[in-house]
C-alpha cells in the first residue's frame with residue numbers, strides 16, 4: 001500500500017481537510033509562541049521515563065529539540081506539502097532504526113494533543129479553541145497514522161528483502177500463519193475476513 005492511499009484513507013476517515021490547514025495558518029502567530037514549552041515538556045517526560053530515556057545518545061537532547069520544534073512549526077503553519085507527508089512516512093523508518101516503538105510515539109502524540117488543547121482553552125474563546133484544536137487534532141492524528149503505517153510497511157518490506165521472498169509468497173505464508181494464530185486464540189473467521197493479502 002502506498003503513501004498516497006494511506007494518506008487518503010486517513011484524511012477521509014478523520015475528516016482532515018484543507019480548511020484545517022487554513023485554520024492552523026491563521027492562528028500560527030499565537031501557537032508558534034508555544035513551541036519552546038512543547039519541546040521542553042516533550043523531552044522532560046521522555047528523559048524522565050527510563051525506557052524512553054534509553055533511546056537517546058549522550059548529548060543528543062539539543063538536536064532532538066530542534067527537530068521537534070521544526071516539526072511543530074510545520075504543523076501549526078499548516079505546511080502540509082507532499083514533502084511533509086513523505087517525511088512523516090520516513091519517520092516510521094527512522095524510529096525503527098532508533099528503537100522508538102509505536103506505543104512511545106502514540107503516547108507522546110497524545111501528550112502533545114492534550115497540551116495543545118490546554119493552551120487553546122487558555123488562549124482562545126471556546127468556539128475558536130474548538131476549531132483550532134480540532135484542526136490540530138486531525139492533522140496530528142493523520143501524522144500518527146502515517147508514522148505507524150510507515151513503521152509497519154517498512155518493517156514488512158525489510159523482512160521480505162532479508163528473507164529474499166517475493167511479496168505474494170510472503171502474503172500466502174502470512175495468511176497460513178495468521179490462520180493458525182487465530183485458531184490458537186479460538187477465533188474462527190473465514191479467510192476472506194482476515195487475509196493479509198488484502199492489506
Ligand code: HEM
Nearest residue numbers: 046052055067071091094095098100104105106108109112
Ligand atoms: C509525537 C510523536 C513523535 C513525532 C511526531 C516524532 C517525529 C520525528 C521526526 C519528524 C523525526 C525526524 C527528525 C529529523 O527530521 O531530523 C524523528 C526522529 C527521531 N525520533 Fe521521533 N517523533 C515522535 C516521538 C518520538 C519518541 C517518543 C521518541 C523517543 C522515545 C523519538 C525519538 C526519535 C529519535 C531518536 C529520532 C532520530 C533522530 C536522528 O537520529 O536523526 N521520537 N521523530
